[in-house]
Amino acid sequence: MIRVAVWIDIDSRSGVPIYVQLVAQVRHAVEVGGLGPGEKLPTVRGLAEELAIAPNTIVKAYNELQREGLVESRRGVGTVIAEGVAEVAREGKRRAIFERLRLLVRDAAALGITEDDLWEGLDSEFERIPREKGEEG
Amino acid sequence: MADTRAEEAVSVPESAAIQVRDLVVNYGRKRAVDGLSMTVPRGSVYGFLGPNGAGKTSTIKTLMGFRKPNGGSAKVLGYDIVDESLEVRARVGFASEVNSLYEGMTVPRICRLCRDLSRSWDQDLVDRYIGVFSLPADGKIRKLSKGQKAQLQLCLALGSNPELLILDEPTSGLDPVARRAFLKVLVGEVAAEGRTVFFSTHLLSDIEAVADTVGIIKGGKLLVSGDLDDMRESHRVFRIAYAQTPPEDEIQNLRALDGVNEVEREGRGVRLRARGDVGRVERALGDRPHQIVDVDSTGMTLEYIFVAYVEDEDGR
Numbered sequence: 001m002i003r004v005a006v007w008i009d010i011d012s013r014s015g016v017p018i019y020v021q022l023v024a025q026v027r028h029a030v031e032v033g034g035l036g037p038g039e040k041l042p043t044v045r046g047l048a049e050e051l052a053i054a055p056n057t058i059v060k061a062y063n064e065l066q067r068e069g070l071v072e073s074r075r076g077v078g079t080v081i082a083e084g085v086a087e088v089a090r091e092g093k094r095r096a097i098f099e100r101l102r103l104l105v106r107d108a109a110a111l112g113i114t115e116d117d118l119w120e121g122l123d124s125e126f127e128r129i130p131r132e133k134g135e136e137g
Numbered sequence: 138m139a140d141t142r143a144e145e146a147v148s149v150p151e152s153a154a155i156q157v158r159d160l161v162v163n164y165g166r167k168r169a170v171d172g173l174s175m176t177v178p179r180g181s182v183y184g185f186l187g188p189n190g191a192g193k194t195s196t197i198k199t200l201m202g203f204r205k206p207n208g209g210s211a212k213v214l215g216y217d218i219v220d221e222s223l224e225v226r227a228r229v230g231f232a233s234e235v236n237s238l239y240e241g242m243t244v245p246r247i248c249r250l251c252r253d254l255s256r257s258w259d260q261d262l263v264d265r266y267i268g269v270f271s272l273p274a275d276g277k278i279r280k281l282s283k284g285q286k287a288q289l290q291l292c293l294a295l296g297s298n299p300e301l302l303i304l305d306e307p308t309s310g311l312d313p314v315a316r317r318a319f320l321k322v323l324v325g326e327v328a329a330e331g332r333t334v335f336f337s338t339h340l341l342s343d344i345e346a347v348a349d350t351v352g353i354i355k356g357g358k359l360l361v362s363g364d365l366d367d368m369r370e371s372h373r374v375f376r377i378a379y380a381q382t383p384p385e386d387e388i389q390n391l392r393a394l395d396g397v398n399e400v401e402r403e404g405r406g407v408r409l410r411a412r413g414d415v416g417r418v419e420r421a422l423g424d425r426p427h428q429i430v431d432v433d434s435t436g437m438t439l440e441y442i443f444v445a446y447v448e449d450e451d452g453r
Contacts, residue, residue: 012345015373015436017366048329052321054182054349055329057366110380110430 007034010051018053022061023068030070030081031089041071041079068092152215154179154301154333155200161208162195162357169195171357172209177335177350182328184348185337186443192357193337194233197305201231214301227256230294230332233305238286240279244272251293259298266292269322284315291319295327302327304336308343320347345439353443361446365439372437372445373415378406380428387427394421398445410437410445 007029010021029035041047044062048055062079065071069088073079082088108118155177162170170192177183187193198204200213202222210217216224238247244267252258267274270288272281281289287307294302307323308316324347328334338344344351344365352362382405391400391409396418399410411418415434422432 013438015369015438015441017369017436019366020370045329045331049325052325052347054324054347055331056178056181056349060366107431110428 008051010053018057019061019064022053022058023064026061026065027068027070027089027092030085031093035081037081037083037085039081040077041081043078152179153177153212154181155183155211155213155335157196157200157209157211159209160196160199160206160211162192162199162204163207164195169357170199170206173354173357173359174209175352175359175362177333177352179333180331181333181350182324182348183333183335183350183352184344185335185352185354186339186341186344187337187354188339191354193339193354194305195357196354197233197303197337200225200303201229202226213303227297228299228301230297230299230302231304232287232290232294232302232307234307234309238278238289240277242278243275244278244289245275247278247289247293248296251296255297257298258296260296262298263292263296266295266322266326269326270318282315284311284319287311287315287319288322291323291327299332301333302335304334306337306339308338308340316343317346323347341440341443353446355447355450360450361443368442369436369439371415372410372412372442373418373434374437375409375411375418375422376403376406376433376435377409377422377429378431378433380430381405383407383427387425394418412445 008022008025010018012018014021026035026041041062042050044055044058047053047058051058062071062073066073066079069082070085071079072082105118153176155175157173157175160170160173161168173192173196185193185196195204199206200211200218202218202225205219210219212218213225214228216222216228218225239250242250248260248263252260264274267289270285270292272285272289272292278286278289287310291302291304291307294304304323308319311319320343323334323336328347336343348365350362350364351368353360388400388402388407391397391407396411396413396415397409398412401408409418419432419434422429
């Protein structure tokens with residue numbers, strides 16, 4: 001059994017919901033390859049014992065991870081990291097980047113930076129990326 | 138069996154572990170519990186938070202059938218607290234601060250006494266918890282520390298293998314280390330086994346550490362109750378940076394938004410506290426007539442949320 005708890009550090013005093021912290025940290029572990037497809041997560045009871053968190057909160061987090069497609073529950077096995085998790089993680093990152101783009105454009109507009117200026121900046125940033133990658137797709 | 142499948146665990150329990158409606162309890166001429174209504178969901182770790190004298194112990198004593206309510210009604214595990222109080226007492230594991238242990242007895246002796254008084258007794262379970270706490274298996278109660286006595290009380294409360302535990306100020310008088318150890322077992326073992334845990338405390342830190350649901354009582358009334366994560370989610374502070382200092386009518390318009398309960402100027406910007414549908418507040422901020430440079434939103438700590446509720450109440 002892998003110890004998911006090594007990836008998880010809950011701050012019960014922060015204003016961030018505990019289940020949100022759990023979800024974000026499991027997601028991070030998946031993104032950095034700490035947890036891979038097919039790996040089994042602890043049972044609700046097991047994780048409640050390890051982290052001393054109310055079982056209901058863990059159920060909520062597992063449900064959210066399942067909704068996001070990061071984990072799936074298998075009969076007789078329990079909750080495991082989903083097979084297509086790399087795909088899901090990439091899609092999540094992609095969405096995060098476009099969200100950052102949205103904010104970037106909004107902030108730029110608020111500061112009076114024109115669309116052309118922004119394009120120029122984008123172009124020169126892309127120039128910096130080494131050629132071999134990206135070119136072939 | 139040991140595997141918990143998420144879709145099973147999420148199924149809604151058919152009834153609440155504790156359901157209280159308009160409960161009134163008088164002590165002489167003093168009204169200790171004043172129209173209290175609350176629901177403790179099955180499987181929850183429910184923290185019953187309130188200052189001393191708020192009515193916590195009176196509520197618990199009434200739920201356990203030690204006092205008769207002067208009004209209202211309540212059900213514990215589906216049993217009426219007045220007409221079926223024997224059923225309640227047989228099915229609920231109960232420990233209270235005052236319910237002192239017989240100091241002269243040894244640990245095995247008090248276990249036997251409790252077994253004789255109980256309808257069903259699971260000594261293996263009690264022994265397991267005595268082991269979890271590393272309590273001296275045949276020590277004299279008099280020689281136990283305060284923390285160990287609290288632990289022993291919990292062990293004894295578990296003796297009937299109850300599906301619901303009601304604990305009155307279980308951490309009271311414990312030092313921070315002992316309190317932490319106690320709460321850790323309460324949530325990591327007792328609740329993890331699927332038992333509902335209802336405990337009272339006057340310390341927010343106890344709630345933050347282990348509870349998933351909270352009810353705040355003050356002056357015999359429930360001020361607020363609910364899922365702690367929902368509360369963290371539905372209370373946010375927004376710091377809004379405007380391109381130019383916004384005029385007074387903008388401040389008034391922000392105040393008038395649904396869910397906004399406090400707006401303060403902060404330099405050229407504004408600090409706004411929202412409660413409820415914070416998503417809608419956020420959307421409203423995306424569409425202001427005055428230019429906004431940046432919006433930063435953070436969650437509120439439970440301490441802040443609770444203080445706000447208590448102050449609201451005082452302000453009325």
